[in-house]
Amino acid sequence: MDVVTWNVNSLRARLPRVLEFLETESPDVLLLQETKVEAADFPVDELRAAGYEAVHHSAGRWAGVAILAREGLALADDSAGLPGEVQADEARWVEATVGGIRMCTAYVTNGREVGSAWFDEKLAFFDAMAARVAHLRADGTPVIVGGDLNVTRDDRDVYDVAAFEGETHVTPQERERLETIITDGGLLDAYRLVHPDDQQFTWWDYRQGHFHRGLGLRIDYLLVSEALAGGVRECGILRDFRKGTKPSDHAPLRVRLDLP
Template sequence: MRLVTWNVNSLRARLPRVLEFLGEHRPDVLLLQETKCEAEAFPHAELAEAGYVAADHSAGRWAGVAIVARAELGLADVTSGLPGEVVEDEARWIEATVGGELRVASVYVPNGRELDSEWYAQKLVFLEAMARRVGELRAAAEAPELVVAGDMNVAPADVDVYDPAAFVGSTHTSAPERDALQGVVAAGLVDAFRRLHPDDVGFTWWDYRQGHFHRGLGLRIDLILATPAIADRLTRVGIERDYRKGSKPSDHVPLVADWT
């Protein structure tokens, strides 16, 4: 199985790169965030031509998440929205079952903006709701294996930040955010990248400004969280840095997990 998560920062703007990626890497599942398109504009036809089906939770210019799977695997039991999230119309969570055996969720956690803002409080509530939902999915009778992946907007540890001192007093690295993210993991998941790369620096996002990508000034905020049974079968978890280069790149890159 090959599963990928990618915050594309506008699917319409990045569609040629997405189709390029599908052709080059042929993932079984591709989880997208920040699709930024209306539901009627979602490129189902283009993805179908590439051999994929998709389920989207779209909200226009902002946010938006989707699940894309090889057509022969199919998508079933699609549900949109995260129970307990504060703002229900921002399109930040979608779930589906792939191939009848794997439950996946694509998630775009709120940014949080500033530590003393209402948006930061909403971010913590969202992460707490994620932990509850993961617990529910893990506790369900005859539950399939689970992957929750996407843009978490939290760097789990200092090794995931190019300069921890630069983020003191700001979002993405604060203790409450990290604790809330750890609550999601503690509900029954494993950080796939850290399972295979316990000490490596592996950024997935770089600011467009001031040459941050070329200077190595990034964050690891895109995660694949998988059940222990999947984590035990991982053969590769890789960051596709080349997709931050070239024409019209997203500020995030694809994160790929392979397992047997």
Template sequence: MRALDAVTTVGCVRVVTWNVNSVKQRVPRLLPWLDQRKPDVVCLQETKLADDAFTALLGDALGERGYEFALFGETQWNGVALLSRVGLDDIAVGVAGAPGFPHIEARAVAATCGGVRVHSLYVPNGREPESDHYKYKLEWLASLRDVLEAGPADALVCGDINIAPTDADVFDPEAYIGQTHVTEPERAALEAIKALGFHDVVRDRWPNERVFSYWDYRAGMFHRDLGMRIDLILASDSVAPRVRAAWIDRHARKGTGPSDHAPVIVDLDEAPDGDIGPVVPPPSSPGGKKKVKLPQAK
């Protein structure tokens, strides 16, 4: 990586991470949303397109909006992208030293944008505790930690991390017993990354509120606000003090043809929509007293 003292730092930057769950399916939502929210740096996950197909689909439209982009995609599965209007330097794809399953999947792309090293990540799901995919997830996260430790001080880790940091980040901890995303080893792997000096800036802004970023399509989970917070933006010690707003755009999860994830938005240096953003989390509505079983639970 190029040292950050060789890169001009840009202020007043809006950074977004969004698992779009197929960029091809989400074009009617994505482009109007970019025009509405006007982010400077956009981290996308689950693009599900090879790089040439992504470029053919969105290259002109993104260029018209002033975005350069870096891609690491594959057909049908995974895929990450990084869009920037504040520079896109020292692009790196993948996570050095990370395992494959069995091949190296398209799960990480990083670049220096406006003087900050930005990582767009789609962490492996894990599938089932103690499965081979779960072990792959933990090994992948350990390699990511090594990359971040060796990287520049000014950094943002953005993406679908596929870990709910605490029990407060799921609608009902009991519903997730025996599931991935909430196990102690996964949370410990995330804490090891945060121990490098990274701050969970959305939770810092909303310490006690019910704030989710993902709701299963099935069983009316979104309408009952039965979700998880697994999409994160982690800011390094040097970048975190610049955060003026950090919020989740629930409106992008509403309407026709949404992703099952909502965008996470962080404003550095200035907050054009106010210090907590325009979208206040809804009042807690855990779907009544009846216990809810996860759609994927056996």
């Protein structure tokens, strides 16, 4: 199975690029974040014409998440939102079953400023994620959690640690919660399974040529259940889709795995 996660930073603005990606890369499943569309405006017909069915959790100009599955792979039992998230109307989590795997996609809030109410909301969202994936693990359901989690797992995932001192995305509170999600959910970081020591990034600020200067963060993840981890054949960042006209500030992240 071929699964990709991608924060597209507006599906309407990036729809031609997404359709190009589906045509040229043909993933089985595409997990999207920051779709930024109203529910009534989600491009179901365009995606279906491209050979993909979709479930989505949409709430207008902010956030929004979706799961796309290639025609022939049924999307079943979709569910939106997380018990315990503070701003449930922001549309930051959706899940569905594809090919016997519970696919979950998340767009974690930025947190803005350490110690702020926004930061507390971010920590609460991580806690809600941890509780949900732990529940799925207890049920014995194989899981893939993908998305923009807005946290770096460790200092390898930051282009310059000193530049982020005192900022969000690097704090012990955020990183500890990510580790709890991974540990309690019985998950493994697919990128680190394949690239244990590499420093590569999934997000680059639009400003000051950060992409071309290699000044980024690894904040997008594909976390796979232990039962699936042995089948991981490759996992990589598709940097070419961060290039071109009006790109997203994130590159897609892909995992290819053999199912047990």
